[in-house]
Amino acid sequence: xxxxxxxxxxxxxxxxxxxxxxxxxxxxxxxxxxxxxxxxxxxxxxxxxxxxxxxxxxxxxxxxxxxxxxxxxxxxxxxxxxxxxxxxxxxxxxxxxxxxxxxxxxxxxxxxxxxxxxxxxxxxxxxxxxxxxxxxxxxxxxxxxxxxxxxxxxxxxxxxxxxxxxxxxxxxxxxxxxxxxxxxxxxxxxxxxxxxxxxxxxxxxxxxxxxxxxxxxxxxxxxxxxxxxxxxxxxxxxxxxxxxxxxxxxxxxxxxxxxxxxxxxxxxxxxxxxxxxxxxxxxxxxxxxxxxxxxxxxxxxxxxxxxxxxxxxxxxxxxxxxxxxxxxxxxxxxxx
Numbered sequence: 001x002x003x004x005x006x007x008x009x010x011x012x013x014x015x016x017x018x019x020x021x022x023x024x025x026x027x028x029x030x031x032x033x034x035x036x037x038x039x040x041x042x043x044x045x046x047x048x049x050x051x052x053x054x055x056x057x058x059x060x061x062x063x064x065x066x067x068x069x070x071x072x073x074x075x076x077x078x079x080x081x082x083x084x085x086x087x088x089x090x091x092x093x094x095x096x097x098x099x100x101x102x103x104x105x106x107x108x109x110x111x112x113x114x115x116x117x118x119x120x121x122x123x124x125x126x127x128x129x130x131x132x133x134x135x136x137x138x139x140x141x142x143x144x145x146x147x148x149x150x151x152x153x154x155x156x157x158x159x160x161x162x163x164x165x166x167x168x169x170x171x172x173x174x175x176x177x178x179x180x181x182x183x184x185x186x187x188x189x190x191x192x193x194x195x196x197x198x199x200x201x202x203x204x205x206x207x208x209x210x211x212x213x214x215x216x217x218x219x220x221x222x223x224x225x226x227x228x229x230x231x232x233x234x235x236x237x238x239x240x241x242x243x244x245x246x247x248x249x250x251x252x253x254x255x256x257x258x259x260x261x262x263x264x265x266x267x268x269x270x271x272x273x274x275x276x277x278x279x280x281x282x283x284x285x286x287x288x289x290x291x292x293x294x295x296x297x298x299x300x301x302x303x304x305x306x307x308x309x310x311x312x313x314x315x316x317x318x319x320x321x322x323x324x325x326x327x328x329x330x331x332x333x334x335x336x
Contacts, residue, residue, distance in 0.1 A: 012055040016082060017048075027077065033093050052078065103123045108122070109122055111136060111139050178229055179260065194264040197325070200328045201322075220328070228257050228279065229258040256274060258271055259274050259326050278317045290333050
């Protein structure tokens with residue numbers, strides 16, 4: 001590229017840039033991460049870059065000169081040349097230099113190493129590598145869903161199944177932030193305490209097998225760390241479908257809240273979709289109740305006879321909450 005520029009007499013270059021590209025080794029700073037507090041120098045650099053663009057008519061959508069990536073010249077080479085001209089010191093992210101076309105997939109673009117590296121940068125020809133781009137997409141969806149959503153929204157017409165709508169309005173982002181905040185809080189919980197809660201979650205088998213009359217004496221209570229995300233009912237259909245496929249694809253209703261609890265194993269937390277009946281049961285069991293008292297409260301809380309849940313529906317909801325560790329059997333009352 002630089003050879004072509006050298007051969008052309010029509011390209012207008014400041015003297016220090018011309019000196020740089022005629023040297024045996026052409027200096028360059030990759031501009032993937034760039035910034036600083038020397039604002040005077042940064043402004044001068046920007047002014048030189050814009051002058052280069054204007055003097056060489058690079059705003060023309062149909063330039064006479066093709067086959068040259070001028071961006072690298074006025075972004076990266078110009079920056080390095082001006083640094084040398086002005087005697088400035090630059091702190092770099094990497095502590096070593098990378099030769100032209102020496103930026104390897106393993107060092108910069110292996111997204112399987114994402115969690116164990118300080119810098120990922122799709123550089124040069126790697127930008128055309130389909131595998132690299134697809135892995136970047138997955139990282140964005142998993143780690144930075146708000147950016148993923150914005151990018152998809154910019155090109156929504158390119159996606160047949162999405163069309164004009166996608167997970168937008170920051171709905172998924174808000175939930176993701178809610179979950180991240182909870183995870184940070186829950187990291188402070190002692191493993192022994194979580195193990196004890198795991199043990200408590202095994203105490204309900206006998207309750208499930210009891211006759212209806214005998215069930216009434218069992219005491220129930222919500223998980224002490226239970227948190228419920230309640231804004232999901234207002235999400236667009238596309239967001240609900242995404243969340244449902246992620247958490248529980250067998251959950252049929254579009255109307256749900258998301259219950260979250262810390263766990264000892266796996267990713268450190270558990271997400272559970274809950275319907276309105278389960279939500280009401282969880283709220284009532286913030287205070288320990290016998291199963292009989294819970295049934296009485298549900299009966300009083302729901303005035304409309306047509307909306308009252310059947311015994312079968314309550315049993316099913318309670319089993320669902322016990323199975324997912326959102327509530328526990330804490331003992332038996334002696335009053336029955």
